[in-house]
Amino acid sequence: MTTPVWDFVRRYAGADAARLHMPGHKGVPLLGCEPLDITEVQGAGELYGDSALLTESRQNAAALFGSGATLYSTEGSSLCVRAMAYLALTLRPNGTPPVILAARNVHRSFVSALALCGGEAVWLWPETRRSLCACEIPPAALEKALDALPAPPAAVYVTSPDYLGGLADIPGLSAACHARGVPLLADNAHGAALRFLDPCLHPLALGADLCCDSAHKTLPVLTGGAYLHLSARLPAAFFSAAEGAMALFASTSPSWLTLASLDRCNALLADTWPRELRRTAKALEKLRQRLARAGWTLRRGGDPLRLTLAGDGAVIAARLREGGVEPEYADRDFCVLMASPGNPQSHLDRVADALGENDLPPRRPVPLCMNPPERVCSVREAVFAPRETVPLEKALGRVCAGIPAACPPAVPVCVPGERLDRDALALLRALGHRSVEVLTER
Ligand SMILES: Cc1ncc(COP(=O)(O)O)c(C=O)c1O
Incomplete structure (x- = not known):
């Protein structure tokens, strides 16, 4: 498989050009990688634009992942999550509310996507909750939730694999979505490598319509390298809007080291990896x-x-x-x-x-007794409203304004716009939080 980006970057590093362009290190090795760390010099092109090198490389990635199209991110899945939410919300059919039905164990980037795009989540809660990281939603529960909504949502959103490695039933969930004309979005940040196992466990192959993978988490790719995959089943509008969606939230200075790494990885994936x-x-x-x-x-x-x-x-x-x-x-x-x-x-x-031998005293996992909290205002309203930080002891009944989510796993305990009840505060305390951002009271 070709490696056009990696080849270009290496050629440039060896060409001894006087670098009167960014970045300021000028290719002088301090860490060692600087000669390969270029910018949009002649011939490289723009990440979300006209780059022939990147077009070829992305087509290689799309062939490897069996997607209709694959886009690169050098800002992790966090960028792709925002782009996925934006695409689902802006391309929703006329009359569809700006709502995404989402399993509650989302990464914090999904909550920021809601705030930025003005979408609202209807949360899916699991029957029992043993970890903040996990949220098992069987297809029958999804069907019930979809049918209980006054109108189909713009999308259904699941995190699979979750931080503990739990896999959602993507074939069952996607069947429930597709029977109702709703796209299934999968946060597969932890699962790029699933594509290459036998059997293949990648969400795109199992029925998801849009999916992000942090290549850097499970493949030999530098930190920040990620994919946004579009299923070939999606309407053409998604394909024409996808680059613009990424560019809307992305830096204009992508790391070419990371792009070269994504490109180099394609050749490994086509070979022995x-x-x-x-x-x-x-x-x-x-x-x-x-x-x-x-x-x-x-x-x-x-x-x-x-x-x-x-x-x-x-x-x-x-x-x-x-x-x-x-x-x-x-x-x-x-x-x-x-x-x-x-x-x-x-x-x-x-x-x-x-x-060694497990000689630890037996321990029952602490159940997370969190009831769905009261929603007071939208995520966006809360995120852009005046706020203050208060100690947890003074937060009961106040409305959450921040995204309290320690990283890892960066799964928020509560979401902006929700009223903080005893359960949420107990969980925050158990996770080591001492204070929380809340809306100021008028
Ligand atoms: C489930 C999940 N989604 C998304 C992300 C964001 O990925 P990235 O760090 O590649 O931006 C993470 C990061 O850990 C994650 O765990």
């Missing part, structure tokens, strides 16, 4: 079995490239760090590890050695 990914998935499954034999409780049936241990995450993470392993995420109920072909078998062995 998928085989390596499948090998990693198998090795992780063996590690799960080994850990289960050692008494550890693991979440099963989710993202094959993620290993999620149930138990006091902080304690498990400390044990891993002592053994020379840095986990991806730990909270009071779970510890999450992410693997890729970049991890040799010795890293996985190190996990098993660091954890």
Whole structure:
């Protein structure tokens, strides 16, 4: 597979041009990568514009992911999430309200997208909630929620995989959406690599219409590199509006290092990387079995490239760090590890050695007893209204104005415009928040 961006950047780095253009480092190596870090010099073109190099590279990516079109982001999935919401809201059929029916475990970028685009969410809550990160919505529950709305929404939005590796039933959810003429949007930030597993678990292949992947999270791509995929099923209007939607929210200074990295990754994905990914998935499954034999409780049936241990995450993470392993995420109920072909078998062995036998006292996960809160005003109204920061002890009954979401997992406990009740405050406290932004009272 061709690598036009990577080739161009390398050629430019080797050409010894006097760089009387941005960036100010002029290609002089301080970190080491500066010679490759270019800008829109002659021949490179604009990311959302006329670049022949990027057009060819994106077409390569689209072929690899089986999309109708794939766009690049150097600002992560956060940018793509805003573009997805914008597309769904602006291209909704006449008479459709600016509403997105969304599973509640959204990343904070979705909430900022609502504020920026003036959309409103109707939230889907799971039947039981064991983690802020997870929100299981069976297709039957989605059908019921869709049919209960006065009019079909502009879109349905799910996060899959979630931070714990849970996978939504995309075939079932997309069937429920498509039967009602509603597009399904998937935040697949954590699942770019799912495309290359056997069977393929990528949301686009399973029925999603628009989908974002943080390539940098699971593929050998520099931080910030992400894809916005459009399904070939989408109406033409989505294809003509997609670049404009990305450009609306994006910087005019994309990282060409990251673009070169996305481009270089295409060649790996067309070559040995998928085989390596499948090998990693198998090795992780063996590690799960080994850990289960050692008494550890693991979440099963989710993202094959993620290993999620149930138990006091902080304690498990400390044990891993002592053994020379840095986990991806730990909270009071779970510890999450992410693997890729970049991890040799010795890293996985190190996990098993660091954890040893599970001698931790048994612990029940703390249930999240959050009832759907009262909505006082729209997300947009709350985000743009005068605000103040108050300690949690003084926040009961006040209206949330910020997006309280520690990162990771950056899943908001409450959303701007919602009244803060005892449940929300208890959860904020449990997650280490001390204060919260609220609307000023008139
Ligand atoms: C579920 C989810 N969606 C979106 C994002 C944003 O992705 P990025 O960091 O690539 O902007 C994240 C980031 O962690 C995430 O966890």
